[in-house]
Amino acid sequence: MQAILALEDGRIFRGLGYGHPGECQGEVVFNTSLTGYQEIATDPSYAGQIVVLTNPQIGNYGTNRADNEAAKPYIEGLIVREFSPIASNWRSEQVTDEYMERYQVPVLAEIDTRALVRHLRTFGAMRGVISTSVSDVDALVAKARAIPKMVGTDLAKVVSTPTIYTMTPEDPRAQLEDPLLSSVLDQTAGERAWRLKVVAYDFGIKLNILRMLCRENCDVTVVPAQTSADDVLALKPDGVFLSNGPGDPEPVDYAVKSIRQMLGRVPIFGICLGHQLTGLALGGKTYKLKFGHHGGNHPVKNYRTGKVEITAHNHNFAVDPDSINPSEVELTHVDLNDNTLEGLRHKSLPLFSVQYHPEAAPGPHDSHYLFRDFRKMMEGWKG
């Protein structure tokens, strides 16, 4: 099956189509992770985006239910160099091609993905269309140009849960028994004194965040993005978690407002979009990065320990560190590649957030400790 990628600037890549035959559109971004294509595909933060993976061999180990980060893939389309028609791994339940077809994700393969990445690196992330009807190139380019831009788009409310639900450590979805998740660095898991209650705002939350919170012996109540602060506080949580999510943080003003209202009244921990919203709530500004951070190898320096963590990233926007009031807020983490702000902490109130993904999935586990920090913060607050 022939397939084509048309970018808004007119650049065309021709290859072969797999997965879902048809068309998809979105902002084209690249991810440099070597492992974890299934986690990437199902990460709701990728809503509205077509992802090109720099690892040229994708699909090798198939797919399985346990590795999903959401109930279904959120990427609009997938672009790879070579797509494996077979799956080889003891955990695999379905060949990747079938999986993508089942969830209607078009896959473009056999193109020069490195050339595409270099193009995006040079000219920035841009809109594009993947199509298996390859004849009318000009129409596809026009279509790409007509895609709404990421800046100014609130995607969080689109992907957020419509209803409240809970996940407890006993829930099989928490996968507490999975030996692959019990890292050797985390031997004290399960020894926590008492159970805490966390309310998690779902702006596109990844399941592994819930799993990590459950591992810290928390019952998690997941609420829709537009839930008011009062409604959340009425649940009497020990802490509030602000999730990752897609799109521009600025239009998510309702959440910014809720965060302001909760500030100082309950311990808060934010990740990714949750971090950006925290930045906005603290009076800061956000901006869009040229081609974003998407990968599992970013060095982030933790100013508090002086150590470098290798971290998973997936963000197109960032908080401008100069916009943050230094007398109130401490900058805790920075990306050593390009000095992007990666974490902050309120100096007097129980609040911290990171731009990157300590829950990994996919990616290194170096920053798992942040969930423990959150627990300690809640314990301390509770007294």
Place this chain on the structure above:
Amino acid sequence: MPRRNDIQKILVIGSGPIIIGQSAEFDYSGTQACKALKQEGFEVVLVNSNPATIMTDPDLADRTYIEPLNHAYVEEIIRIEAEMMPPGAGKFALLPTVGGQTALNLAVDLADSGVLEKYNVELIGAKLEAIKKAEDRLLFKDAMIRIGLEVAKSALVNNLRDGLDFASKLGFPVLIRPSFTLGGSGGGIAYNREELLEILARGLDLSPVHECLIEESILGWKEYELEVMRDLADNVIIICSIENFDPMGVHTGDSITVAPAQTLTDREYQKMRDASLAVMREIGVETGGSNVQFAVNPLDGRMIVIEMNPRVSRSSALASKATGFPIAKIAAKLAVGYTLDEIPNDITRKTPACFEPTIDYVVVKIPKWQFEKFPGADDVLGPQMKSVGEVMAIGRTFKEALMKAWRSLETGKKTGAEVLDPRRLTQMLVTPRPERLGYIRYAFEQAMSVREVARLTRMDPWFLHQLREITLAQAAIARTTPETIGADALRRLKRLGLSDERIATEWKLEGHDGIKQVRELREKLGIKPVFKLVDTCAAEFESMTPYLYSTYDEEDEAPPTDKSKIIILGSGPNRIGQGIEFDYCCCHASFALKEDGFETIMVNCNPETVSTDYDTSDRLYFEPLVLEDVLAIYNHEASSGAKVGVIVQYGGQTPLNLAQRLKAAGVPIVGTQPDSIDLAEDRKQFGKLLDDLKIPQPKGGTATSVEQALAIGEKIGYPVLVRPSFVLGGRAMVIAYDAESVAKYMREAVEYSSDRPVLIDHFLENAIEVDVDALCDSKDVVIAGIMQHIEEAGIHSGDSSCVLPAVSIREETLNVLRAHTRKLALALKVVGLVNLQFAIQKDDKGNDHVYVIEVNPRASRTVPYVSKATGIPLAKVAARLMTGRTLAELLPEQLKSGKDLDVGSHHYVKSPVFPWSKFAGVDTILGPEMKSTGEVMGVAPGFGEAFAKAQLSAGHILPTGGTVFFSVNDHDKQALIDLARRYVNLGFKIVATQGTANSLEGAGMIVERVFKVGEGRPNAVDLIKGERIQLIVNTPEGQSAYFDEKPIRRAAVLARVPTITTLAAAQAAAEGIAAMQIHRTQVNALQTLHRER
């Protein structure tokens, strides 16, 4: 944490000679470390016994000691260096982690014995405790259990009974791993009691602490390796993951390996990563690179830690080349205090080295084996490494990388014409051997399923599926023709990594012309490879370093510059006869021509080397040294219109084999022209040239049939030396004593054709052989060195010890050699280096007769050795000659004086190192086919001491007393008398077999008699096993005796009794023993030796 300013001087220990399991990768890591430490302003002192290395170049360290890597000599170096430090100077440190297991063991020894404490030397890079924890299997096992990691069930034993007891508890098969040996030496898999006893006995013996681990078998599990780095601030990063194509049971060094890991989900990979970090911390490797190996049960993912090496290794060299992240260089910087975030990433320059490389291509490594050199050796691959080298290839997909690596191997066999025995298919799939890859392809050709092949090989189905796709695509070629295939289909084939040669073979287009037809078709259809960058970051950031590979993809991102450029063709995988010496030459060409303002471009496919360091040349193409790939590089580089020259004379036989075809394709070769190279190889033309120049050579001829060969043998007289044309390292070369052996050779040993006939020469018995290296610019000649061999003619020059300057050749004979050298170099229009081999035979009147044996108008194996002895970098000078500069300009004084290059007041002895301990049952006799894997150099004022040092470095510890066993052929009996007397005077007792004893007793010596092996007991083997003999002098008696004496030589290898097979060498050994009896441990820095000139 910044640079440690409290350190002033750092001693780096190298890895010694190239041996199986410890190869050029430690030249790469040592060179990187020395360079990095010097750049940081430390005083660097290096010790290594291997003169063929780049790291022992005098400009890489402040003082370079080419000395034995043993306790006494290194202690002496430490003593001198400590003494040289002025009062109030900074600390003296020792970096033991870049010289393989050799350096690590030596460092442990120096620490344990208190030497380091005595001279106040600090170990950096790895602390003693960490080394011990990682290397001691019991401590390691405890440590792993402590951090919650699984290890295979195992027990340490130090005797056979305990081994048997434990094995019967575990159940067979079991693995045996000796402690503290490298490359898995002495390890094995035992399927029954008998095998266990055999392997365990050998393992206990080889282990310096007489200890072996008996381990539960996890054969067939998947095997992985992670390369890890840690700094003093406890930042830990993974540089690369490597997945083995061959499952557990085959040593990693003998496995085909793939980077990055291909079949792990993120959860599995991260679990492995977490475990690696925990291992680093628990073992306590504070700084530097280590690797951690894992086995994973493919059925349930159960993960076991196999081992970790607290030092840089073969796989860290591979990982460095695979990712562009220079592990050894960074490790050196971490050892002196830097943290990872303080060191920039060389490739991007803007981002720090504290990150994890990500790659957007696939890397495949395939080992190179040479069982053909060791008849009788067991070619089954197991836990003990047997390969002599490796190739690496980079492609955008596994398929492309695998096929590129495969063609990089230079098997010498015609593509697609591998000899496969269908009846052995199952066996060849089940039991790992070098040919397994070929049989897997054959299995798919025979329509076996992936599932079936996976069941037999226990390889991951994903890899097998890739191979099947390639096989089916290749088989489909035959259903097309060059006319019908079309651009799209041909491009698809090229994207699978299929070479023009394979495609030509499927189309039945024969020979080089057939390959050319495919190339031309391809070019006509616009199907050309593009070149992409290895950049550590999958293009996320801009790359500043042109480290390139070819692929059939869309975008080329490495446009050529318009600077004048020189392409240097490397020597490919390390192998016996073509090793690190050639890499040394290639690097030197690059260094010199860079200085002269050329853009230097290196092409090579050997990941172990310095030449494939992205730092060595202006551009690096990590590509197969095959015409197709080399031409693509040339065309790419020449497309800018810039002036391009190609050097073919530095990479051994590999580029020479391409020279004529490159020239025919319009590629300008610089230096000696391919026609001259061919002339020197062409029997008839070269014979005519020698006649014209009136230079004698042994009588000989060429044959393309058995009849012809026998006629020549008859004409020139036996014994004769027979060999094929165009080979290096004496491949398939034998001495035949009669017509029968010649006939057998012609029938069985080699393939020959009219353009590649078999060469037959009269063999000069009892002649002295001499190697001459010379420089020539087509007008003038400078003789670089005349090396006298210590073994007689007939033993391959690479296997013979030799000495500079010559010690027992008359001046007038040397002058004859010089005159012949000059005449021949000029006649062959040599521009660059030339190597000549002569034999000097004495007649009855004592007159010397000089014969030319061969002339090689190319860099020789001895170039680095002569360069180190003379202090003149021959390869640099010769590279400059190739670009048009002259000897009159570069070596004016030496040219004017007409003398050989000066070696000063010392003797420099080069000795070979052999892989006997790796190949049980193989005869250790030397002959015209080269068997040594590496070399060492001994330096001393006197010849004897230099020889003794070289022997010591080569692992032959000459005894200073005890008993010598003599068994010599009739021819040598007369000459033995004086020699034996010398040994008696040195205080040795003598044991001899009947004939030899008779002649010695006749001369009045007291001799203990012993039976020959076939005669009765006790025989020589019994005495060796009973540790009654400390030195063996055994000169074989023609071909039949080779077999009778083989058990003696084998027993000697096992008992590590030095065995000498020529009287000349026995004479040298006596000199050496005399020197050793004075108990002198004197060391010399090269820089000091060179300064005295």
